[in-house]
Amino acid sequence: MQSSTAEQCVKVSLAERSYDIVIKAGLLHEIGGRLRGIGCSGKVAVITNPVVGRLYGKAALRSLKAAGYQVAVILVPDGERAKTLRWTAAILNRLAKERFERGSFVVALGGGVVGDLAGFAAALFVRGIPFVQVPTTLVSQVDSSVGGKTGVNHALGKNLIGAFHQPRLVLIDPTTLGTLPTREWVAGLAEVIKYGMIEDAEFFTYIERHMKELLAMEPSRVVHIVTRSCQIKASVVMEDERESDRRRVLNYGHTVGHALESLGGYRKLIHGEAVAIGMVQEASLARHLGLCSQALVGRQRSLVRAAGLPDTLPVARFSELWGAMQHDKKMAGGRLHCVLPVQVGRVTIVPIERPAVKEWFSNLGREARS
Numbered sequence: 354m355q356s357s358t359a360e361q362c363v364k365v366s367l368a369e370r371s372y373d374i375v376i377k378a379g380l381l382h383e384i385g386g387r388l389r390g391i392g393c394s395g396k397v398a399v400i401t402n403p404v405v406g407r408l409y410g411k412a413a414l415r416s417l418k419a420a421g422y423q424v425a426v427i428l429v430p431d432g433e434r435a436k437t438l439r440w441t442a443a444i445l446n447r448l449a450k451e452r453f454e455r456g457s458f459v460v461a462l463g464g465g466v467v468g469d470l471a472g473f474a475a476a477l478f479v480r481g482i483p484f485v486q487v488p489t490t491l492v493s494q495v496d497s498s499v500g501g502k503t504g505v506n507h508a509l510g511k512n513l514i515g516a517f518h519q520p521r522l523v524l525i526d527p528t529t530l531g532t533l534p535t536r537e538w539v540a541g542l543a544e545v546i547k548y549g550m551i552e553d554a555e556f557f558t559y560i561e562r563h564m565k566e567l568l569a570m571e572p573s574r575v576v577h578i579v580t581r582s583c584q585i586k587a588s589v590v591m592e593d594e595r596e597s598d599r600r601r602v603l604n605y606g607h608t609v610g611h612a613l614e615s616l617g618g619y620r621k622l623i624h625g626e627a628v629a630i631g632m633v634q635e636a637s638l639a640r641h642l643g644l645c646s647q648a649l650v651g652r653q654r655s656l657v658r659a660a661g662l663p664d665t666l667p668v669a670r671f672s673e674l675w676g677a678m679q680h681d682k683k684m685a686g687g688r689l690h691c692v693l694p695v696q697v698g699r700v701t702i703v704p705i706e707r708p709a710v711k712e713w714f715s716n717l718g719r720e721a722r723s
């Protein structure tokens with residue numbers, strides 16, 4: 354991807370935990386100066402994996418060293434398998450051995466896995482040291498690097514162990530997306546589409562209009578979707594930092610999406626693909642419940658398809674789907690809640706009952722057969 358345009362800044366205002374999200378091509382080469390800019394004076398641990406380290410480690414290190422920092426690089430394995438307590442412990446051991454202390458910083462250089470893991474280790478070390486997110490995937494640039502949810506997986510559940518720990522700064526260099534595998538790029542677009550549907554009809558239309566350029570990673574379009582997505586995520590987080598209510602709108606597409614991920618053993622579909630199917634199917638459920646129009650379902654489905662994302666439900670039996678949906682974290686008071694669209698740009702959170710969802714599922718089958 355070529356470099357483009359000026360710097361964008363999105364402010365996340367959370368009293369003493371406030372921070373900036375800076376979006377700018379080439380920002381990777383400015384990490385050192387940016388850390389100085391927020392008053393980081395101690396040692397720095399750059400946590401990354403071999404894939405990202407090989408691509409961007411050198412540039413990040415050069416910038417940090419040029420700014421006078423003493424840097425330790427901590428490598429974790431590539432992929433979801435790094436998000437464990439074992440790897441958290443390995444990071445904590447290194448930080449202790451390198452004599453890190455309160456004033457030290459952690460820099461998470463990589464996708465959502467590295468960000469979640471590094472942020473969690475930073476939350477635990479001496480009861481919390483500051484960390485800076487340098488996200489390098491679309492998912493991490495528009496979603497996981499913002500909002501302070503950190504954590505790891507447990508054998509009994511994804512993201513079961515974690516902490517809220519806001520980053521001190523988020524540095525987004527969109528040029529890093531140029532090396533992302535196409536499948537990862539497209540999966541990230543699902544979360545971008547989600548922001549349009551939950552909060553901003555104009556943004557949804559923008560994505561519809563410019564999908565071709567987005568698939569070609571046209572720099573100014575990429576900067577726009579990353580910036581707008583961060584603005585929407587930031588505004589939701591600012592209203593509800595700890596997901597007591599408002600932040601739940603971010604789970605649109607995720608009730609069905611998470612169910613599909615767990616049914617596929619987290620291997621068949623990557624997260625964004627499962628969310629894409631989830632959005633289309635939840636929109637269809639909303640239509641069945643009389644909450645939205647068929648036209649909305651059509652737009653949701655068309656946009657998902659235009660991105661090259663899947664939209665059909667790969668589940669044959671209702672009981673299977675319903676069972677998997679029960680594991681969702683949004684189970685409150687024994688009732689399953691779902692974020693459903695009302696209009697493009699507006700969603701509602703409603704309890705959903707087994708009979709109504711079953712009826713919807715059976716109709717789907719009939720439609721598919723006809």
Ligand SMILES: NC(=O)c1ccc[n+]([C@@H]2O[C@H](COP(=O)([O-])OP(=O)(O)OC[C@H]3O[C@@H](n4cnc5c(N)ncnc54)[C@H](O)[C@@H]3O)[C@@H](O)[C@H]2O)c1
Binds near residue numbers: 405433497529
């Ligand atoms: N904390 C949150 O609020 C939040 C939100 C959404 C997702 N998540 C978590 O994020 C994780 C998924 O994140 P992800 O989709 O970024 O996956 P990921 O971190 O596994 O990255 C995907 C793949 O791309 C590689 N990669 C990263 N940057 C690259 C680049 N610039 N060029 C080439 N390859 C690159 C990675 O090494 C990896 O193989 C999940 O664990 C999910 O639970 C957290």
Ligand SMILES: [Zn+2]
Binds near residue numbers: 624
């Ligand atoms: Zn998601």
